[in-house]
Each structure stands twice: as C-alpha cells, then as structure tokens.
Amino acid sequence: MDTPINEAAARAIQDELRTRVVLDEPGPPPGTGLVTGVDVAYDDERNIVAAAAVVLDAATLAVVEEATAVGPVAFPYVPGLLAFREIPTVLAALEKLSHGPGLVICDGYGQAHPRRFGLASHLGVLTGLPVIGVAKNPFTFTYEQPGNRRGDSSPLVADGGDVVGRALRTQESVKPVYVSVGHRVSLDNACAHTLHLAPGYRQPETTRRADALCRRALREATSVTLDA
Numbered sequence: 001m002d003t004p005i006n007e008a009a010a011r012a013i014q015d016e017l018r019t020r021v022v023l024d025e026p027g028p029p030p031g032t033g034l035v036t037g038v039d040v041a042y043d044d045e046r047n048i049v050a051a052a053a054v055v056l057d058a059a060t061l062a063v064v065e066e067a068t069a070v071g072p073v074a075f076p077y078v079p080g081l082l083a084f085r086e087i088p089t090v091l092a093a094l095e096k097l098s099h100g101p102g103l104v105i106c107d108g109y110g111q112a113h114p115r116r117f118g119l120a121s122h123l124g125v126l127t128g129l130p131v132i133g134v135a136k137n138p139f140t141f142t143y144e145q146p147g148n149r150r151g152d153s154s155p156l157v158a159d160g161g162d163v164v165g166r167a168l169r170t171q172e173s174v175k176p177v178y179v180s181v182g183h184r185v186s187l188d189n190a191c192a193h194t195l196h197l198a199p200g201y202r203q204p205e206t207t208r209r210a211d212a213l214c215r216r217a218l219r220e221a222t223s224v225t226l227d228a
Contacts, residue, residue, distance in 0.1 A: 003074040003075055004084060010075070010078070011115070014122070015117075018117035018121065021121050021183055023111075023181060025185065026186045027130045027189045028058075030058070030196040031059050032059065033100075033103070034055055034064060034099060034100035034103070035055075035104075035105060035197065036056070036097070036105070036206065037104075037105050037204070037206025038052065038054075038090050038093065038094070038105070039052055039210035039211045039213075040089060041211075041218040043221075044073075046222060048073065049085065050068060050089070050221055051068065051069050051070075051093040052093060052210045053067045053093040055097060055099050055100050055102070056206060058196070058197075065098065065100075066209075066213055067093045068213060068214065069092035069093040069217075070218070071088060071092065080113065080115065082119060083119045083122040087119070087122060087123060087126065101129065103129070103185070104120075104123065104130070104182075105131075105132055105194075106123060106134070106182065107133075107135065107211065108133045109133040109135055109165070109178070110124070110132065110181050111182075112133070112135075112139060112140070112141055112164040112180035120132055120182025121181075121182045121183055123183075129183070129184070130185045131182035131183045132180070132185050132190040133165075133181075134177050134194050135179075136203065137178070140158065142156075143155065143156050143157060143167045144167075145167070145176075146166075146167050146169045146176055149169065150171055151169065151195055152168075153167060153168045153169065153191060154166065155167075156178060156180065164180055165178060165180030166178075166191055170195060171202050174202050175202065177198075177202060177203065
C-alpha cells in the first residue's frame with residue numbers, strides 16, 4: 001500500500017476504497033474455520049510500529065500460528081486516518097502466515113468511522129478477507145449503555161441517525177466492547193463471533209493474544225535498536 005503524501009490524499013483514498021466495501025454477505029458462521037486477530041504497538045520516540053497476527057482455531061480458540069512484522073511509522077497521527085499508520089505493517093504480518101487467516105478481527109473500527117471506512121473496512125478491501133472491528137473505546141457515535149448481562153447490546157448511532165455498530169456486553173457487568181462491520185460480514189454475525197471469542201474476558205481472545213504478541217515484538221525490536 002502506497003503511503004499518501006498528506007491528509008487530503010489519504011481522505012481521497014478512503015473515499016475511493018470505501019465504494020468497494022461489501023456489506024451484504026453474512027460471513028463465516030461463528031465457531032468454524034480459522035479466526036485471526038491483528039493488533040499493533042508503537043514506539044513513538046523511535047518511530048517504530050510492530051504488528052502481530054495470531055491465528056486461532058475458531059472452535060477451540062487454540063493458537064494455530066503467530067506472525068509479527070516491524071516497520072517505520074509511515075504516516076502522522078490523524079484521528080480517522082489511523083489505518084495509514086497501521087496497515088502496511090499489519091499486511092506484512094499477515095503475509096507471513098501459512099494458515100488462513102479466515103475471519104480477521106481488528107482492534108479498531110469498520111463502519112463506525114466518520115467516513116464509514118475505518119481500519120477493519122480498509123483492511124478488508126485491501127485483502128478481500130472478511131473483517132470485523134472490535135474496539136475497546138468509543139469513537140464518533142452515540143449509544144445507550146446496554147444491559148448488564150453477557151450478550152446485551154445497544155446500537156452505535158452516527159450523526160444523521162445511521163446505525164454503524166453495537167456496544168456489546170461480553171461479560172456480565174463489565175464495560176462493553178464496540179463492534180462494527182469491516183467487510184463481508186453482517187453485524188449480527190460480527191457480534192456472534194465476538195461473543196464466541198470472549199468466553200472469559202471482556203476482549204476477544206484474538207485481540208488479547210495479538211495485543212500481547214505485538215507488544216513483545218516491539219520490545220524485542222527496540223531492544224535490538226538500543227543495542228546496535
């Protein structure tokens with residue numbers, strides 16, 4: 001993926017690519033095949049980003065394969081344009097996998113984005129894979145708190161009234177996560193996958209494992225940099 005020269009160019013790329021997002025496919029059934037979590041960690045002082053991809057057996061949640069990639073941060077921090085900072089290294093990690101990856105789960109957003117084209121949608125269009133976003137923090141939408149039971153949800157509502165995702169309670173009386181469709185998955189199915197992948201913690205196992213792996217990869221990369 002070429003790095004845009006400025007913010008205007010990045011937004012133009014988003015506007016062009018979002019016309020390719022597929023929203024009318026249900027996606028794979030929860031608990032079948034493979035699922036892959038992707039996440040990134042940054043060292044802003046050294047301008048380094050580390051990405052991790054962790055493939056799980058969807059039925060058992062056992063780890064099938066892991067891959068990491070480390071590279072320079074290629075785009076400045078701009079809210080709404082984070083994909084341009086993350087996707088090049090995420091793609092590099094995915095390319096190292098010999099399995100799957102099947103359904104991909106991002107720690108971020110898809111349709112719940114100011115231009116309806118967050119990281120999950122961007123990654124889905126570039127790879128052709130079914131992708132969903134499961135984020136830890138709210139972004140540019142409003143929502144009511146869902147009920148306290150596991151599986152309770154409420155719509156994420158964007159300016160103008162469009163429903164762009166759901167706040168989903170994955171554990172009883174624990175803060176919800178924020179689920180949105182990226183590419184080639186329905187919202188109902190995205191929430192079902194998220195619940196299946198979060199049997200004991202707030203975050204899905206894909207995100208928990210990818211988060212730990214990318215942080216470890218970043219520590220190892222910066223340790224090498226310091227020793228060099």
